[in-house]
Amino acid sequence: MGRVNIRTLLKKKQQGERITMVSTYDYISAKLCQEAGIDSILVGDSLGMVFQGLDSTLPVTLEEMIYHAKAVRRGAPDLFLVVDMPFMSYQVSPEEALKNCGRVLKETGAQAVKIEGGEEIAEIAYRLIRSGIPVVGHLGFTPQHVNIFGGPKVVGKHREEEEKLKKDFKALENAGVQIIVLESVPTTLAKELTESSEAITIGIGAGKFCDGQVLVFHDLVGLYEDKKPKFVRRYVEGANIFREALKNFREDVVRGDFPSEEESYGS
Ligand code: KIV
Secondary structure: OOOOOHHHHHHHHHOOOOEEEEEOOOHHHHHHHHHOOOOEEEEOOOHHHHOOOOOOOOOOOHHHHHHHHHHHHHHOOOOEEEEEOOOOOOOOOHHHHHHHHHHHHHHHOOOEEEOOEOHHHHHHHHHHHHOOOOEEEEEEOOHHHHHHHOOOOOOOOOHHHHHHHHHHHHHHHHHOOOEEEEEOOOHHHHHHHHHOOOOEEEEEOOOOOOOEEEEEHHHHOOOOOOOOOOOOOOOOOHHHHHHHHHHHHHHHHHHOOOOOOOOOOOO
16 A cells, blocks of 8 residues: 555545544554554654653754654554654744754654644745645644643633634645644634645544544553543553553562573573
């Protein structure tokens, strides 16, 4: 079938087929995503919290994103790969954005970069796209603005917020953005944006009418227990299973039951 590309995803939208995206950061989980038939992987800067144990995405660096994206690409050579651009790697100037996003595409094999924001980054998105760097947008609750928001929140409940979100969406569309992540947005607003646009919407906490859905790998397999937002569905209680396995290993070693003869080399 070959690698999933933007045309594959646009065709899915046109045919009313839902798109699946998983945010993850390493070779093994990426390989599992590809084996499970997921369409796309986002190497999200949520790795700051989930992989590094930080309390926000802000300290994540460009070098770290490139390191993780390379590992993910090795695990999932056939999936549509998007890499999050970290805080302050694209906002300063179009020139810096071009340099940093260009590096990501050249060094990781990603097919697009994701940047957060609407009207204020539309010019940058336009310049990137014109230079051959596809851009995925991110609207609604944007984690890199956590200090402006004061913490996670639903965005678009009030008239003013709704109008702003619609303007931001239009600005990204006009810049040529073909995929837009909607995070923590009311279902009706996400539905309206999805139905009125040719751009693909990928929801996370944005209801079931988006063209696709994204979840963080460690959330959906129940490994990340620090926080569980309302929109997360755990498909397995991974942390319990892993803890149990580790306890069993520990007990076997302490009792002298591991390794057995079969697990050892003879003379
Ligand atoms: O960083 C991330 O993983 C994300 C998704 C949750 C959309 O931005």
